[in-house]
Amino acid sequence: MWDWALQPFNTVILTFVWIALYLTSRMFLDPQVRESGLLADGSYMNCNSDEFMASDYCQGLTDLSEWWGWANFAAGILILILAPVLGQQADARGSKKKWVVGSTIAVALFQFALFFVDADPKHFWFGAFAVAIGSVVNEIGNVSYYAMLSEVSTPKNVGRVSGLGWGMGYLGGVVALIACIPVLFLVGQDEPLSFKLVAVICGVWTIVFAIPMFRNVPESPAYDTSQRVGFLRSYVVLAKNIAALFRTNRPTFWFMLAAAVYRDGLAGVFAFGAVLAAQGFGFSFIEVIVFGLAANLVAGVSTLLAGRLDDAIGPRRLIVVALVGLVVMAFAVFLLKDLGTIVFWICGLLLCAFVGPTQAASRSLLTRLTPPSQQGEIFGLYATTGRVASFLSPLAWSLFLAWFGGIIYGVLGIGLVLAIGLVLLLLVRFPKDVGV
Secondary structure, three states: OHHHHHHHHHHHHHHHOHHHHHHOOHHHOOHHHHHHOEOOOOOEOOOOOOOOOOOHHHHHHHHHHHHHHHHHHHHHHHHHHHHHHHHHHHHHHOOHHHHHHHHHHHHHHHHHHHHHOOOOHHHHHHHHHHHHHHHHHHHHHHHHHHHOHHHOOOOOOHHHHHHHHHHHHHHHHHHHHHHHHHHHHHHOOOOHHHHHHHHHHHHHHHHHHHHHHHHHOOOOOOOOOOOOOOOOHHHHHHHHHHHHHHHHOHHHHHHHHHHHHHHHHHHHHHHHHHHHHHHHOOOOHHHHHHHHHHHHHHHHHHHHHHHHHHHHHOHHHHHHHHHHHHHHHHHHHHHOHHHOHHHHHHHHHHHHHHHHHHHHHHHHHHHHHOOHHHHHHHHHHHHHHHHHOOOHHHHHHHHHHHHHOOHHHHHHHHHHHHHHHHHHHHOOOOOHHHOO
16 A cells, blocks of 8 residues: 555656646746647647757756656766665664654655646756655655565565565556546646646555555564664764675675666656657647556556566566566667657557566565565665666756657667666575575
């Protein structure tokens, strides 16, 4: 239910509605630049077309997408600094649930703050950083939430439990999108107020549906093997633990580095996928919404099914298969772009079918590799290593946009990051006795 509660922030705010249809849309362009994109028939330029790609209008949309990437980069730096230390503190003090509760409330407050983001270029950075900082807080909550996985599962069903959580999240995203559609249509898809109200709905959703987890899951115990030290001293303990991890458990160390790269590619799919659909392929408002519904449904079902496959064949094999599918689909989107929106519909939905299983199986694999007393700290490192490489997807996205001058080229950068992560994972050698 916590995945269900937090999913509107990821699905509605980060991916399919608020960022793609509002913050990176023509509403935040200078009025003169926005008007320059109007065609004689009253429609706007399609920025996937070579004819318009170099126009001021399309360049303005490209700039908004690039700036959103840099806001993501700034968020990644904060995660790099905070996540592992907070994980170590949660292990030592037995306060994982407290961190989850606190971060949940904070994410809801950041969603409420989006009500004050007006459709004005001057408000772009306020909106971008409000969402980016919200994602930081969400990630901090994930550190402790992931670390509690071993406490609500067994070695035999950890894959199924992990997959159930991810799957419930995606299905929650479907229901949240459906809940927001009446507001978007009744108030108006070109009215900033509709997007402000959607953010408020998501904030209320987060609070209400997190209550079952708050009430029914007990606080984690403090582990005697974890050192209770002050916040700054935690960095010293962290450095020693990283060195010890390298000496004693190199498969986990190298897996986290490989996962850092491909997970950043997955983050790129979420951060820029709907932007690519709306601003690159010219998806209409309703097309983006319908695609979001279909994408979450496909991702949810595939993740639920993959959870059982994880326990049957092992998470590593599942991750490899999913990453191969992701890389192939990413490059197919670019190579077949001239066929129009049908390419994004087919390849985009197949991408979504692989994303969820990759995420859930990665969490399952790390749980199998990590002793219970180090779950919070290791998942803090997991979050950190995922953000150590957080510059890769935004950088690849922005560089490909700058080099080639069109939003469609950004998918090549995302595909490249995923491919590098796949190669690194294939080089990791895991112990045979942990069932990965």
